[in-house]
Amino acid sequence: xxPKNGGRTSTVTSxxxxxxxxxxxxPGLGKKPERKKEFTTVSSLPIxxxxxxxxxxxxxxxxxLGFPGEPPFTRGIHPTxxxxxLWTMRQFAGFGSAEDTNRRFHYLLDHGQTGLSVAxxxxxxxxxxxxxxxxxxxxxxxxxxxxxxxxxxVLFKGIPLDRVSTSMTINAPAAVILAMYLAVAEKQxxxxxxxxxxxxxxxxxxxxxxxxWIYPPAPSLRIITDMVAFCTSRVPKWNTISISGYHIxxxxxxxxxxxxxxxxxxxxxxxxxxxxxxxxxxFAPRLSFFFNSHNDFFEEVAKLxxxxxxxxxxxxxxxxxxxxxxxxxxxxxxxxxxxxxxQQPINNVVRVTLQALAxxxxxxQSLHTNALDETLALPTEDSxxxxxxxxxxxxxxxxVANTVDPLAxxxxxxxxxxxxxxxxxxIIRRIDEMGGIVPAIEQGYPQRxxxxxxxxxxxxIDSGEKCVVGVNRYTEGDTQKAxxxxxxxxxxxxxxxxxxxxxxxxxxxxxxxxxxRLEQVARTRENLMPxxxxxxxxxxxxxxxxxxxxxxFGAYREGRVSL
Amino acid sequence: xxxxxEKKVRLLVGKVGLDGHxxxxxxxxRALRDAxxxxxxxxxxxxxxxxxxxxxxxxxxxxxxxxxSGAHNTIFPKILRLLGEKEGSDIVVFGGGIIPEEDIPxxxxxxxxxxxxxxxxxxxxxxxxxxxxxxxxx
Numbered sequence: 001x002x003p004k005n006g007g008r009t010s011t012v013t014s015x016x017x018x019x020x021x022x023x024x025x026x027p028g029l030g031k032k033p034e035r036k037k038e039f040t041t042v043s044s045l046p047i048x049x050x051x052x053x054x055x056x057x058x059x060x061x062x063x064x065l066g067f068p069g070e071p072p073f074t075r076g077i078h079p080t081x082x083x084x085x086l087w088t089m090r091q092f093a094g095f096g097s098a099e100d101t102n103r104r105f106h107y108l109l110d111h112g113q114t115g116l117s118v119a120x121x122x123x124x125x126x127x128x129x130x131x132x133x134x135x136x137x138x139x140x141x142x143x144x145x146x147x148x149x150x151x152x153x154v155l156f157k158g159i160p161l162d163r164v165s166t167s168m169t170i171n172a173p174a175a176v177i178l179a180m181y182l183a184v185a186e187k188q189x190x191x192x193x194x195x196x197x198x199x200x201x202x203x204x205x206x207x208x209x210x211x212x213w214i215y216p217p218a219p220s221l222r223i224i225t226d227m228v229a230f231c232t233s234r235v236p237k238w239n240t241i242s243i244s245g246y247h248i249x250x251x252x253x254x255x256x257x258x259x260x261x262x263x264x265x266x267x268x269x270x271x272x273x274x275x276x277x278x279x280x281x282x283f284a285p286r287l288s289f290f291f292n293s294h295n296d297f298f299e300e301v302a303k304l305x306x307x308x309x310x311x312x313x314x315x316x317x318x319x320x321x322x323x324x325x326x327x328x329x330x331x332x333x334x335x336x337x338x339x340x341x342x343q344q345p346i347n348n349v350v351r352v353t354l355q356a357l358a359x360x361x362x363x364x365q366s367l368h369t370n371a372l373d374e375t376l377a378l379p380t381e382d383s384x385x386x387x388x389x390x391x392x393x394x395x396x397x398x399x400v401a402n403t404v405d406p407l408a409x410x411x412x413x414x415x416x417x418x419x420x421x422x423x424x425x426x427i428i429r430r431i432d433e434m435g436g437i438v439p440a441i442e443q444g445y446p447q448r449x450x451x452x453x454x455x456x457x458x459x460x461i462d463s464g465e466k467c468v469v470g471v472n473r474y475t476e477g478d479t480q481k482a483x484x485x486x487x488x489x490x491x492x493x494x495x496x497x498x499x500x501x502x503x504x505x506x507x508x509x510x511x512x513x514x515x516x517r518l519e520q521v522a523r524t525r526e527n528l529m530p531x532x533x534x535x536x537x538x539x540x541x542x543x544x545x546x547x548x549x550x551x552x553f554g555a556y557r558e559g560r561v562s563l
Numbered sequence: 564x565x566x567x568x569e570k571k572v573r574l575l576v577g578k579v580g581l582d583g584h585x586x587x588x589x590x591x592x593r594a595l596r597d598a599x600x601x602x603x604x605x606x607x608x609x610x611x612x613x614x615x616x617x618x619x620x621x622x623x624x625x626x627x628x629x630x631x632s633g634a635h636n637t638i639f640p641k642i643l644r645l646l647g648e649k650e651g652s653d654i655v656v657f658g659g660g661i662i663p664e665e666d667i668p669x670x671x672x673x674x675x676x677x678x679x680x681x682x683x684x685x686x687x688x689x690x691x692x693x694x695x696x697x698x699x700x701x
Binding site: 122123125126128133134135136137138141142206210211212250251252338340341342343375376377378451454455458459461462468470471472484487558560561563 | 580581582583584585586589590592593594596602604606607608610632633634636637638661663664665680681682684685686
């Protein structure tokens, strides 16, 4: 339909914003003042009343946006994005014993999930066996308990590893768990070249946010570069590091801090690998990212678009990568666990939907949607299914996957994307001045900034300045109860007994020899992966292997935590 | 009740076990400190034995534990038992984190005085501590 007043559009542009403010805005405000003085994102970034062409003065779409699948990848990393292939729906799952989790994997695959994602329990994440005194009460609670290759064989029973891609959220002991996965593939007769998947393997964000560490930074980075070198030649389709902002955000950072610290971690890894003599274009295409998607819709979209732009510049200009595949930031996104509420938990489905939508509008490659009960316990089968269905509805019903980067060109979205990029560069420069991310971590810089942001946010919620529906506004006396998943009391003794069994029945000589060899390799500069793989094949446990490495590398201790 | 008690109440805020989620513990510790209490934060990865030893050494009046690992049913009773053995049973133990509603009665039965679940405001915690953690008789 043609507009009635054909000349109006040109009048609007030439008249300009100031005139609109005088003739229309001011009388409007006089009659009806705005709801509050200042509008901000969930991260307290100020948001203007109106974004217009003036906010994008000198903004060059060719340089800032480009086209999808081309630098700087603002519009996405594939030319057709979700028209070609939808994002991978990858729900994180793991609890109890390997049998329990294997059952959940089969359930999720049967319901249309397209990739696996393994959650390990805390003892495994910390490189400790189920019978370690420190593991008491934690075996199988927050994820699946894995001690030896025998557990891993059960975990993937009936799942051909050449037919699924598997993401494993494991960091300090990542090399051990990856070695176990490779050993399972060998047993299934699947060649390593065929394996697709990811290990998180991001130790820097552990020091910053999640705090599941074993060794100090320098030997940790050595293990990581060894694994990157090994995979580059032997497991070429494996994503070697999933550089993660998710946990940084969960620890309370702002969106811009999440973006900046994550990219700074990425810079740290690339620098370590380059320093170890690896060719940047050989390993960089296998690095991937993992971001959080919180409540503030546009801030999240802008963050993901800015992330691709900054990383492209980092890889091209700082590390002089030649291959465009090295410039691409591929990412997984998980909706924000910390945004969910225990009060009126059904409301969490709505939060997750909006957060997932932001991730899709931001161009993610894969997505985990949290279950509505995750602030209470691990998800039940029902809540896990609703979370998956949420993605399927966005993908198949909402229409948002029909075109590439649908929000591009919005004055607001582009201005906010630029702002996020600017904020990220400012923090990255500051970290550069400190000598890089490792010295910055040692000085406690990211940790302090995050704690500060977390405290501020909590105060804003406590004072009502920021609204959380059901918590500080629209509260109800009675909390709606959600059924929660119970981890049986038998899991821990069962797992301990199983480990004892393996310890008794394995080839003792082969086991002792493999651990001895591992210790020797750790003392040299030789690549650690083959020795770890041999130890795993000899049914050495996660705790035993990590203990050997700790005896050579030492243990990490956090410095004094200032409140 | 006067806002500044004559004798400052001393509190230990602790993270026990392998759980690294310290956002809540640090926020609560800081909020309690800002509210005028003396607060000691243990840092991460403490054992129940370490927490009890620190509590006695620092002569605290209350211990607040943050647990998001699902190990609350093991760790709280253990700490209470150790406190009893070491003549610290008058130290008020409270906590918070990812703790399912149905576990709370058992924890309270074991001697945990209060459990705060997600969504609790720092003010609620501060008010509760003010009302329920008196200085110990020394």
